[in-house]
Every structure is written in C-alpha cells, then in structure tokens.
Amino acid sequence: MKIFSNKNFVAWYFVFPVAFIHLFVIGIPSLASLALCLTDWRGLGEINYIGFENFIELFDDRYLKKAIINNVIWTIAFLTVPVGIALTCAYLLTGIKRGQMFFRLAFFFPYMLASVINCQIWKYLFHPIHGLGGFFERIGWEFLAVSPFTTKSTSLFAVAFVDGWHFWGFLVVIYLTGMYQVDNHLYEAADIEGATKFQKFRYITLPMIRPVFIFSIMIIIIWSVPVFDYVYILTGGGPAYSSEVIANYMYSQAFERFDVGYSSAIGTLMFFYVMIIVAMFGLFRRAGWDI
Amino acid sequence: MIVAKYRRREVISNYIILIIFALIAILPLAVLLFNSIKPQMEFGVNPLGPPNEIRFENFSEAWVKGEYAKVFFNSLKLVVGSVFLCLAVSLAAGFSLAKLNPKGSAIIAVYLLVGISIPAQLYIVPLFLLWKEIHLLNTHTGLIIIYTALNAPFATFLIRSYMIRLPDELFEAARLDGANTFQLFFRVALPLSWPVILTAGLIIALAVWNEFLFALTFISEEGFKPMATILFAFQWRFENNYALQSASAIMMVAPVAILFMLFQRRFISGLTSGGLKG
Numbered sequence: 288m289k290i291f292s293n294k295n296f297v298a299w300y301f302v303f304p305v306a307f308i309h310l311f312v313i314g315i316p317s318l319a320s321l322a323l324c325l326t327d328w329r330g331l332g333e334i335n336y337i338g339f340e341n342f343i344e345l346f347d348d349r350y351l352k353k354a355i356i357n358n359v360i361w362t363i364a365f366l367t368v369p370v371g372i373a374l375t376c377a378y379l380l381t382g383i384k385r386g387q388m389f390f391r392l393a394f395f396f397p398y399m400l401a402s403v404i405n406c407q408i409w410k411y412l413f414h415p416i417h418g419l420g421g422f423f424e425r426i427g428w429e430f431l432a433v434s435p436f437t438t439k440s441t442s443l444f445a446v447a448f449v450d451g452w453h454f455w456g457f458l459v460v461i462y463l464t465g466m467y468q469v470d471n472h473l474y475e476a477a478d479i480e481g482a483t484k485f486q487k488f489r490y491i492t493l494p495m496i497r498p499v500f501i502f503s504i505m506i507i508i509i510w511s512v513p514v515f516d517y518v519y520i521l522t523g524g525g526p527a528y529s530s531e532v533i534a535n536y537m538y539s540q541a542f543e544r545f546d547v548g549y550s551s552a553i554g555t556l557m558f559f560y561v562m563i564i565v566a567m568f569g570l571f572r573r574a575g576w577d578i
Numbered sequence: 579m580i581v582a583k584y585r586r587r588e589v590i591s592n593y594i595i596l597i598i599f600a601l602i603a604i605l606p607l608a609v610l611l612f613n614s615i616k617p618q619m620e621f622g623v624n625p626l627g628p629p630n631e632i633r634f635e636n637f638s639e640a641w642v643k644g645e646y647a648k649v650f651f652n653s654l655k656l657v658v659g660s661v662f663l664c665l666a667v668s669l670a671a672g673f674s675l676a677k678l679n680p681k682g683s684a685i686i687a688v689y690l691l692v693g694i695s696i697p698a699q700l701y702i703v704p705l706f707l708l709w710k711e712i713h714l715l716n717t718h719t720g721l722i723i724i725y726t727a728l729n730a731p732f733a734t735f736l737i738r739s740y741m742i743r744l745p746d747e748l749f750e751a752a753r754l755d756g757a758n759t760f761q762l763f764f765r766v767a768l769p770l771s772w773p774v775i776l777t778a779g780l781i782i783a784l785a786v787w788n789e790f791l792f793a794l795t796f797i798s799e800e801g802f803k804p805m806a807t808i809l810f811a812f813q814w815r816f817e818n819n820y821a822l823q824s825a826s827a828i829m830m831v832a833p834v835a836i837l838f839m840l841f842q843r844r845f846i847s848g849l850t851s852g853g854l855k856g
Contacts, residue, residue, distance in 0.1 A: 295681060297759045301674035302686050304667040305730050312727035313693055316701035316708060323704065330707060376599055379592040386593075392842060393600040397607070399834050399845065401788035403809045404827050408606045410813075411613070411820065417625035456603060460850050484588060513697040516790045520810060534699050541703045542795065554700035561695050 317558070324551035341552035351553070354524075354531045357443050361532065362511040364444070366504065369451045373458035378488055380459070381466050391463070394456035402453075402516035409449040410436070410521065442522050442530040450517045461503055465496035505568045512557055533557060610831075613824035621820050636825035644812055644826055653787060653804040655718050660725035660786045661779050668730050668778065672737030673767050677749060678759065690731040698791060706795060716799045724796065725786050733778045736851065740774035741767060777848040780841055784834065805830045 324341055328334045345351055380390055397405065412418040413434050420431035435445035473491045482490070493500070515534040518524055524531035524539070533553060541550035609626055614636055616629035624630060640646065675683055705724070706715075714720030744767065752766050768775075793807045803811070809826055816822045838845055 298674050298678035298680035298683070301670040301678065301759075301763070302680070302683060305671040305734055306686055306689070308667060308723065308727045309690065309693055309730055312705060312724055313696060313701055314689075316704035317696055319704035320700050372599065376596060379596055382592050383589060383596070386596075390596050390600055391846075392838075393603050395846060396835075396838065397603055398849070399784060399838055400831060401806055401809075401834075402790050403806050403813075404610075404831055407809070407813055407823060407827050408610050411824075412606060412609065417621060417820065419626075422626055452602070452606075457849070460846055464850065509695060513699055515699075519794075520790075534697070537699045542706075547703055547707070550699075550703055554697070554703070557697045558700040561697055562692075565692075565695055 320551040320554050321558075323547055324555045326548045328547045330545045330547050337548070341549050342556075344549065345552055345556065350528055350531060351533070351536060353528050354533045354536045357530065358511060358514070358532050360443060361447050361514060362508055364447050365451060365454075365507045365511055369455035369458055370503065370507070373455050373462055377459045377462035377466055378492060380463060391460065394459045396456070397453045398457045400453060403520060405449055405453045406517060406520040409445075409452070413445065436522050436530075437526055439526055439529040442526060446517050446521050446530050449521065450514065458503055461499055462496060465499035466492060469495040501568075501571075505564070508564050509561055512561055607831075610824050610827055613820055614828040615825075616821055618819055618821040633821070636821045637829065640822045640825040640829070643816075643822065644808065646808075646826070646829060648801065649803065649805055649808045650829075652718065652802060653806075656721055656725065656804055657783045657786045659718065659722035660729070661782045663722060664726040664729050664733055664782050665775060665779055667726065668733035668737055669768065669771070669775070670763070671730075671734045672741055673763050675734065676738045676741035677744070677746075677762075677767065690734060694731045702791075702795060709796060714796075716797055716802055718802065721792065721796050724792050725782075725789065728792075729782045729785055733782060736778050736781075736848065737771065737774050739851075741771060744770055776841075777844045780837065780844055781848040784837075784845070787830075787834065 323334075325336060325338060326334050327337045327340070376390075376394065380387055413420070413431060413436060415421065415432055415434050418431070420433070423430040424432065435441040469492060473495075474487055477487050477491060513534045514532055515538065518530055518532050518535045519538065522530045524535045534557075537550050537553040537557075540546050540553065612626075612628050613621075615632050615634060616624070616636075617631055617633040620630060671686070674680065675687060709715045709720050714723070748766055748770075749762055752762055757765065788806060790806045790810075793804050794810075797803050797807065800811075809830055812826055813823060
C-alpha cells in the first residue's frame with residue numbers, strides 16, 4: 288500500500304473533503320437536475336423519460352416569458368443605475384481628502400445586511416401612510432401615495448430599487464480599488480492641458496479601470512440571473528406576475544406544484560445561460576481584452 | 579492619492595454629492611433604528627422621525643414574543659458549525675492547491691470555479707429530495723453541510739491565494755527536519771495563516787447569518803428556524819406592530835454592525851477580493 292503514503296497521494300487527502308462535500312451538495316444534484324429535466328417526475332412515483340417536452344412547454348409558458356423579460360429588464364437596470372452612481376461616487380471619492388473612510392463605510396454598510404432586513408426597511412418606507420408617501424403628502428406632494436410594490440407598472444422597479452440600494456456600495460469599493468492604481472501623473476498632465484473633470488474621467492479614469500469595470504459588468508449579468516430573495520419577500524412576483532422573475536417562478540413550480548421535471552428544465556435553462564456568459568467573458572480575455 | 583487634480587470649488591461640490599448619497603444609504607437605517615425604540619402609539623403621528631419618547635421595552639417584548647433566545651441560538655449554531663466545518667475543509671484544500679500542487683489538482687480548481695457560478699435553482703430540487711431521503715431536512719446539520727459546500731469554493735480560493743505567498747523555504751526547511759505533510763500543514767502553514775482564517779471566517783459567518791433561500795427551503799419546522807426566516811414570518815405575524823418588527827430587525831443587524839465596526843477592512847477586502855477572483 289505504498290501508493291497511499293506517497294507524497295503526491297497525501298496531497299490529494301487535503302483536497303478530498305472539499306471535493307466530496309461540494310460534489311455531494313452541488314455537483315451530483317446538478318447532474319441529477321440536468322437529467323430530470325427530460326422527465327415528467329413529480330418527486331414521487333415513476334420517472335418517465337419524455338424527451339424535450341418540458342422545454343417545448345417552457346417556450347409556450349407565458350408566465351415564464353414574462354419572468355424572462357423581467358430578468359432582462361432587471362439586468363439592464365442594474366447595468367445602468369447602480370453602475371453609474373457607483374462610478375460617480377468612486378470618482379468623487381478619489382478627489383477628496385477628509386472623510387474618505389467614512390463615505391466608504393457608509394456606502395458599503397447596506398451591502399452587509401440581510402435581504403429580509405432591507406426588505407423590511409423599504410416595505411415600511413414605501414408604506415403609503417407611514418412611509419415616504421405620507422411624508423410627501425404632508426408637504427403637499429402627491430408622490431408614492433400608493434405602495435409601488437402593489438402597483439403593476441412599478442412593482443418590478445421598486446423591488447430592483449431595494450436590491451440596488453443594498454448593492455451599489457459594493458460597486459463603489461470595487462471601482463475605488465481600480466482608481467487608486469491610476470498614476471497621478473496622468474491627471475497632472477491632463478491638468479496642464481486644461482482638461483475638464485469629465486474629460487479626465489472619460490479619457491484617463493475609465494480606460495485605466497477597465498479590468499475592474501468589465502469584471503463588475505460580468506458579475507452583475509451573472510448575479511441578475513438567480514435573483515430571488517427580494518422578489519419573494521417583497522411581492523412574491525405579483526401583482527399579476529408584474530414582478531415575476533425566473534428564480535421565483537421556478538421556486539413556485541418546484542415547491543408549490545412539485546413539478547420536478549419542469550422546474551429542473553427551468554434550472555437547466557438558467558445554468559446554460561450563466562455558463563454561456565462565463566464562457567463569453569473567458570473568450571474575451573483570451574482574445575486579449577485584458578480583463 | 580489623487581488629490582492635486584481638484585480645485586477648491588470642485589471639492590465642495592464633490593462633498594455635497596457624496597453627502598447626498600451617504601444620506602440615501604444611511605437614513606433608511608436610521609429610520610429603522612428610531613422605530614425600534616419608538617412606542618407603537620407614536621407611529622401614527624411620527625412615523626419617520628426620531629422618537630419623542632424612548633421605549634427600550636420594545637426589545638424585551640420582541641425578544642419574548644418572538645422567542646428570540648431560541649432563534650438566536652439556532653442561527654448561532656448554524657454560523658459556528660458552518661464556519662468551523664467550512665474553514666476546516668477549505669484550509670486543507672487551499673493548502674494543497676497552494677503548496678503541494680498534486681498532479682491533476684487543477685481539475686479541482688476548475689471544478690470549484692464552475693461551482694461558484696452554478697445557480698442554486700439548478701440543484702435545489704434534487705438536493706431537497708436527497709435531504710428528505712437521508713433525513714437531513716429540518717436539521718441544522720443538514721443546513722451546515724449545505725452552507726459549507728456553498729462557501730467552500732470562495733474560502734478555498736481566498737486561502738489558496740494567501741498561502742501561495744508564504745515563503746517556500748519555510749516548508750523546505752521543515753521537510754529537511756523530517757516533518758511530514760500533515761505536520762507541514764498544522765505546524766507551519768496554519769500558524770502563519772491566521773489573518774486569512776479570520777477574514778474567511780468573518781465572510782462565511784456573515785453569509786450564513788444572512789442566508790435566506792436555503793434556510794427557507796430546508797427548515798420548515800418553526801423551532802429550528804434561524805433569524806432570517808423567523809424575521810420574515812414575524813413581518814406577517816405582527817404586520818402592523820412596527821415597533822416590534824423594527825426591534826427584531828435591529829437585533830439581527832446589531833451583531834453584524836458590531837463586527838463590521840471592528841473588522842471593516844477585513845470585511846471589505848474579503849467580500850470584494852472573493853468576488854474579484856470568482
């Protein structure tokens with residue numbers, strides 16, 4: 288049994304526990320799901336192979352279509368608003384001396400909070416009587432007079448707003464790490480040329496932080512796929528599916544209707560989408576994009 | 579520091595914009611804090627401002643009505659168990675990937691990298707059925723195993739990137755003194771790695787304390803639920819009692835806030851670097 292005390296083999300002992308737990312919890316169930324999406328299983332009884340029927344059903348499912356569109360809107364919203372605000376704040380932060388640390392902590396702290404907490408805070412603040420709506424009414428404005436969570440046209444954006452409020456501080460910190468690495472001489476040279484604040488941002492800061500910037504774009508796209516907590520807690524996807532997202536729809540298919548095959552098909556779809564995004568960014572890196 | 583590039587007037591406008599955003603981040607939390615010490619009677623006339631009359635009994639009342647002694651204990655059990663198990667397996671794996679590099683270990687690294695980006699929706703249903711089959715539903719052990727698997731890839735990479743910078747000479751010297759691989763791990767690598775152990779531990783603890791989806795799915799029995807899902811239920815149970823709701827929320831935030839004040843840099847660098855590598 289010499290091989291088991293071989294140095295190379297001992298090194299493997301150290302990796303086994305992680306590999307085992309991860310395979311047990313995530314790897315094997317993932318493979319099971321990739322197989323179950325081709326069946327009509329409902330968690331009990333016989334498992335019948337039905338080919339791609341679940342996927343054919345998926346493409347006819349108008350609630351899922353609504354959910355996919357909402358996820359796309361969600362992704363676009365996150366790629367614009369929090370990114371824009373975070374870039375602005377990070378850039379302004381590099382231009383001040385005092386209070387840098389304070390601002391950084393203030394922006395970052397909401398990122399540390401649990402989704403339930405953030406949802407509770409904003410459910411209260413968007414309450415038409417107690418929250419901001421009541422406040423605006425007292426000063427004579429009619430704004431937020433009904434809860435945006437219960438209005439069809441605004442529910443998705445209201446939920447995305449709460450998640451974004453909690454998330455953008457994370458982006459500030461990421462962009463800051465990139466901006467601190469920019470050589471100060473570049474700005475001094477630009478000053479001599481008489482460049483404006485915006486020009487300096489556009490032609491020096493932005494190109495110099497491209498690696499972190501592209502990274503942030505990638506994680507936003509990937510993290511926008513499985514959004515669940517905020518939708519489930521705040522609106523449950525309603526009213527009338529107006530804030531439904533894929534993860535929440537999948538959850539109801541799985542744990543309310545117990546349609547294992549169908550929910551696995553939705554999970555499979557999400558998985559392949561994420562893998563394509565990851566592969567795309569990997570290819571960009573190969574192609575010399577310097578990410 | 580990039581300071582020279584601004585004139586005085588620009589600095590003032592910078593501060594104004596930054597203060598506005600800082601208020602947007604902080605004021606909602608201030609309202610929560612105010613409401614947690616406000617008597618329920620006062621909400622009708624003063625829903626957003628600081629309390630006119632301070633009432634700390636909200637906390638004791640919420641503590642008793644929500645049976646938070648038990649809930650806190652549940653959450654604490656999950657946090658301690660997950661941090662312990664996850665650190666144990668990740669330290670070993672990180673050490674191996676950084677210093678031993680057995681042939682073919684790159685496969686494990688790639689597997690874990692892919693593992694980070696698999697959406698939970700892919701595996702949660704089969705995992706649920708598996709947990710039901712082996713009687714791990716509604717147990718803290720079951721959830722601790724899940725949390726370990728969820729956080730292990732991140733922790734492994736964080737630890738690996740730290741240990742890779744430990745000087746090789748130390749390990750070679752210990753080898754020459756006759757240390758075997760386990761002794762290299764316990765006597766050389768671990769004592770030098772406490773900063774990354776602390777960082778990884780804090781991040782795992784935070785993730786477990788805040789986690790919602792798996793706690794919701796795998797623990798349905800009231801007595802075993804952790805803070806996150808209890809608070810969710812509490813919001814429905816005491817729908818209009820904002821004083822109690824806010825006091826409970828503050829109880830869940832308080833440990834996070836205290837740890838954040840003590841270890842700001844660790845939290846920020848851990849949370850961002852983990853993401854940067856993933």
